[in-house]
Amino acid sequence: xxxxxxxxxxxxxxxxxxxxxxxxxxxxxxxxxxxxxxxxxxxxxxxxxxxxxxxxxxxxxxxxxxxxxxxxxxxxxxxxxxxxxxxxxxxxxxxxxxxxxxxxxxxxxxxxxxxxxxxxxxxxxxxxxxxxxxxxxxxxxxxxxxxxxxxxxxxxxxxxxxxxxxxxxxxxxxxxxxxxxxxxxxxxxxxxxxxxxxxxxxxxxxxxxxxxxxxxxxxxxxxxxxxxxxxxxxxxxxxxxxxxxxxxxxxxxxxxxxxxxxxxxxx
Amino acid sequence: xxxxxxxxxxxxxxxxxxxxxxxxxxxxxxxxxxxxxxxxxxxxxxxxxxxxxxxxxxxxxxxxxxxxxxxxxxxxxxxxxxxxxxxxxxxxxxxxxxxxxxxxxxxxxxxxxxxxxxxxxxxxxxxxxxxxxxxxxxxxxxxxxxxxxxxxxxxxxxxxxxxxxxxxxxxxxxxxxxxxxxxxxxxxxxxxxxxxxxxxxxxxxxxxxxxxxxxxxxxxxxxxxxxxxxxxxxxxxxxxxxxxxxxxxxxxxxxxxxxxxxxxxxxxxxxxxxxxxxxxxxxxxxxxxxxxxxxxxxxxxxxxxxxxxxxxxxxxxxxxxxxxxxxxxxxxxxxxxxxxxxxxxxxxxxxxxxxxxxxxxxxxxxxxxxxxxxxxxxxxxxxxxxxxxxxxxxxxxxxxxxxxxxxxxxxxxxxx
Ligand code: HEM
Numbered sequence: 048x049x050x051x052x053x054x055x056x057x058x059x060x061x062x063x064x065x066x067x068x069x070x071x072x073x074x075x076x077x078x079x080x081x082x083x084x085x086x087x088x089x090x091x092x093x094x095x096x097x098x099x100x101x102x103x104x105x106x107x108x109x110x111x112x113x114x115x116x117x118x119x120x121x122x123x124x125x126x127x128x129x130x131x132x133x134x135x136x137x138x139x140x141x142x143x144x145x146x147x148x149x150x151x152x153x154x155x156x157x158x159x160x161x162x163x164x165x166x167x168x169x170x171x172x173x174x175x176x177x178x179x180x181x182x183x184x185x186x187x188x189x190x191x192x193x194x195x196x197x198x199x200x201x202x203x204x205x206x207x208x209x210x211x212x213x214x215x216x217x218x219x220x221x222x223x224x225x226x227x228x229x230x231x232x233x234x235x236x237x238x239x240x241x242x243x244x245x246x247x248x249x250x251x252x253x254x255x256x257x258x259x260x261x262x263x264x265x266x267x268x269x270x271x272x273x274x275x276x277x278x279x280x281x282x283x284x285x286x287x288x289x290x291x292x293x294x295x296x297x298x299x300x301x302x303x304x305x306x307x308x309x310x311x312x313x314x
Numbered sequence: 315x316x317x318x319x320x321x322x323x324x325x326x327x328x329x330x331x332x333x334x335x336x337x338x339x340x341x342x343x344x345x346x347x348x349x350x351x352x353x354x355x356x357x358x359x360x361x362x363x364x365x366x367x368x369x370x371x372x373x374x375x376x377x378x379x380x381x382x383x384x385x386x387x388x389x390x391x392x393x394x395x396x397x398x399x400x401x402x403x404x405x406x407x408x409x410x411x412x413x414x415x416x417x418x419x420x421x422x423x424x425x426x427x428x429x430x431x432x433x434x435x436x437x438x439x440x441x442x443x444x445x446x447x448x449x450x451x452x453x454x455x456x457x458x459x460x461x462x463x464x465x466x467x468x469x470x471x472x473x474x475x476x477x478x479x480x481x482x483x484x485x486x487x488x489x490x491x492x493x494x495x496x497x498x499x500x501x502x503x504x505x506x507x508x509x510x511x512x513x514x515x516x517x518x519x520x521x522x523x524x525x526x527x528x529x530x531x532x533x534x535x536x537x538x539x540x541x542x543x544x545x546x547x548x549x550x551x552x553x554x555x556x557x558x559x560x561x562x563x564x565x566x567x568x569x570x571x572x573x574x575x576x577x578x579x580x581x582x583x584x585x586x587x588x589x590x591x592x593x594x595x596x597x598x599x600x601x602x603x604x605x606x607x608x609x610x611x612x613x614x615x616x617x618x619x620x621x622x623x624x625x626x627x628x629x630x631x632x633x634x635x636x637x638x639x640x641x642x643x644x645x646x647x648x649x650x651x652x653x654x655x656x657x658x659x660x661x662x663x664x665x666x667x668x669x670x671x672x673x674x675x676x677x678x679x680x681x682x683x684x685x686x687x688x689x690x691x692x693x694x695x696x697x698x699x700x701x702x703x704x705x706x707x708x709x710x711x712x713x714x715x716x717x718x719x720x721x722x723x724x725x726x727x728x729x730x
Contacts, residue, residue: 135721173666219723226720233709233716242666244494244677244697246485246705249437254416261409265402272398293416 056098057153063091064146071143081139088146092126095153099123115156122152124181136219148188175238182234183256186227187295190263193220194288197281204278214277217284218270225263232256255294262287332394337403344448345407348441352432355440364490365700372487379454383462396455404449411442446486453479470718477711484708488701495697496679499524501690504652508696520671522694523650525660529687531640533557533575534596534617538565538633539626547633557598557637567605568629574599579616581625586614592688593621596640602629620684639686647678647692663694674698 070084099119129145132138196217203209235253236246247253266287270280328336363371386392394400415436423434432439457475460468495508495516504521535554540547546554555563559575579597580589586597597616603609611629617637618624626634646664651671653659661669663678670676675697682689 136723222723223720226716229712229716229719233713236709237706240702241668242677244668244675244695244699249415249420251416254412258409258412258416261405261412265405265409268398268402268405 052098052101054157056094057157060091060094060098060153061150063087063094064150067091068143068146071139074139088126088142089130091146092123092130095123095126118152118156120177121181121184122149122156125149125152125185128185132223136223144188144192173238173242175234175241179231179234179238182227183231186224186231187291189220189224190228190259190291191288193217193224194284194291196220197284197288200281201278201285204281209277211277214280217281221263221266221270221284225260225267228256228260228263232260252294255290259287259291259294262290330390331397332390332399334399334403337394337399338406340400341403341407341445341448344444345410345441348439348444349431351440353430356432362490363487368487368490372483375454375483379451379458383455383458392455395452396459400448401452401456404445404452408442408445408449411436411439411445450479450482453482470715470722473711473718474715477708477713477715479708481705481708481712484701484704488699488705491700493698494695497522497694497696499647499649499692499694501525501527518696519654521652522676523652524690524692525648525650527647527681527689527692528645529642529681529689530644531687532643533577534640535638536563536570536572536598536600537636537638538568539636541628541632541634554638557596559598565633565635568633569603569605570635571601571603572598573601573612581614581616581622584614586616593619595619595622595624596637597625598637600627600635602627602635604630619686620688642687645678645681647694649692649694663692673700 064087067084067088067090070080070087074080074084102116102119125145126149129142129149132145133142193216196213200209200213200217203213235256239248240246262283266280266283269276269283273279332340382392383396387396414433418428418433418436420434420436423429428434436442453475457472457479460471460475464472493510493516495510495518497505497508497518499505499522501524504523506518506521508516508518510516533556536557537546537554539545555561557572557575559572561572563570563572575596575598576586576588577596578588578590578594579586580591580594581597586599595616595618597614599612599614601610601612604611611627613627614625615627615635615637616622616625617639624636626636628634644664646662646667648660648662651657651659651661659671663669663676665678668675668677677695677697679693679695681693682691685691
């Protein structure tokens with residue numbers, strides 16, 4: 048089993064990425080360091096790709112069946128999204144964020160080796176599973192970041208140190224995150240249709256994902272047409288975050304949880 | 315409808331153009347009207363209209379939107395509907411209704427307030443339908459507006475708004491034409507009588523013959539149970555270990571070694587042997603060492619099946635080892651579709667892999683779970699959804715819109 052090699056590979060990737068991140072942080076002081084940071088981070092990513100490729104060949108099936116394998120895919124896609132976003136928007140911190148998140152996934156896999164052989168119910172064994180979950184995960188991460196920016200903005204308001212840059216950052220994050228959230232909802236609908244014949248069943252998790260979507264939709268429209276009412280916009284953004292948190296963590300505690308199909312707790 | 319609210323005390327309240335106050339006033343008024351209607355004429359049925367009425371309705375609605383925008387855009391109501399305050403209030407009010415759905419379980423309730431207000435069937439609630447109608451009308455009018463003023467810089471706007479409009483409207487109107495049947499097919503005989511959601515028989519224009527129903531299972535899992543309560547006493551029942559030959563697992567101070575594993579076993583005397591019979595459960599020989607006292611207990615465990623009882627191994631006063639029923643990894647049906655013309659089409663249905671025949675999508679739904687892998691029943695779901703291409707084109711436009719949005723970002727910040 049190639050998983051045996053995982054500690055070795057993940058160790059190498061971890062060290063390479065750490066080095067890359069150090070250069071990335073240094074580049075805030077000295078822009079020249081960026082030309083080291085990017086290739087180093089890219090190198091770490093290539094090592095990861097080699098590992099995934101080898102695993103795929105060894106298993107004779109796409110390694111997407113178990114939870115550990117799924118996390119491996121998150122770890123592979125996140126840096127990709129980070130790179131694309133970086134080349135488009137030049138957010139260094141965002142690249143760092145995606146690399147760190149990918150590292151967390153590798154770490155979880157390293158710490159939970161027994162989860163590799165865990166069973167996965169047939170309904171989840173779909174080519175849509177990975178894009179659906181991946182896109183959601185990414186969008187939640189970006190939207191969460193945008194709302195944190197909003198909370199900082201509101202705080203700055205009271206400190207009277209508010210700057211329009213905060214607004215720009217929040218807007219860009221919302222647009223990126225919202226685009227991905229839309230994709231997540233749509234992939235979910237297509238998957239559900241292909242697998243079960245329903246687009247949408249108003250399952251609690253779907254309801255809250257929809258509410259999150261509507262929350263950020265309100266922000267986008269309000270912000271676009273009342274660009275001077277920054278404080279109101281920031282409040283909407285902060286409220287949207289509350290809905291996002293319910294969707295992310297809270298759904299399981301609501302009275303509706305009993306009727307959800309998104310509860311994959313086994314046994 | 316606006317006259318309803320015309321008695322207000324602030325002079326500037328209804329001054330043109332209407333802003334947020336007016337928008338929320340109208341929106342909430344409509345919402346309350348919905349609630350009132352719901353209290354006196356509860357809507358128990360789903361809002362369904364089928365062909366050809368839905369097509370007529372759709373055509374009429376779209377023509378009305380165009381007419382309203384082209385000839386009546388100087389009417390205050392229409393102008394208001396194309397503006398952001400109306401849209402935002404409708405978005406917020408739809409969100410409000412959906413939020414109720416997200417908190418109150420949508421199942422029959424014993425709580426009188428919930429039943430009286432109809433909070434447990436929001437999708438068929440009058441107030442929800444009114445809000446949705448307001449929402450779609452705002453969306454539709456603004457889309458018409460931008461389509462008539464087409465320019466390439468509006469491309470992203472049009473694909474996302476039009477896509478959403480198409481997907482929602484086609485989804486709502488199309489549900490009246492959606493047919494969903496479930497068909498029980500037994501090995502060795504053709505079936506052609508399916509049941510719809512209301513349990514009425516529907517005869518299909520073809521028959522389905524089940525050649526073979528196949529289940530692949532995961533190995534069973536090993537669990538430590540409490541002798542008194544019978545509950546699983548480890549990890550809250552999550553992340554149990556898979557039973558595999560020659561594996562060693564640790565539970566508290568017990569070292570469990572799996573000496574042997576048989577996927578199909580029959581008991582003979584005290585031991586299990588490999589057999590190949592219907593209903594033969596998996597069994598494993600385990601050797602359990604108490605690490606503290608070094609004492610060893612050895613014995614067989616089996617998850618049992620509909621034919622044989624399960625077998626646990628008591629390892630102390632408090633605990634026993636048991637084996638769980640294997641979970642399905644994959645299940646599929648090898649079927650033949652037999653047509654009236656005498657044609658015979660062979661295919662395999664699997665979860666997540668449907669098959670399309672003459673406008674019917676066939677899905678592998680379930681099987682006789684008590685029989686597990688020996689089930690000779692396979693439940694096939696048949697769905698006919700003539701609006702699918704329309705809905706998919708809406709979804710596709712929204713996907714383009716989302717990618718466009720990611721790539722171009724927002725205008726506000728680029729302008730300054
Ligand atoms: C797919 C989801 C949606 C996205 C991504 C989206 C995005 C946008 C964006 C970016 C704008 C500004 C465009 C520009 O000025 O060029 C806008 C305008 C607007 N949107 Fe949306 N929107 C969505 C859904 C909706 C919905 C559901 C409604 C109404 C219920 C709506 C109503 C409006 C209105 C009224 C405008 C102003 C248009 C105008 O004044 O010409 N949008 N939308």
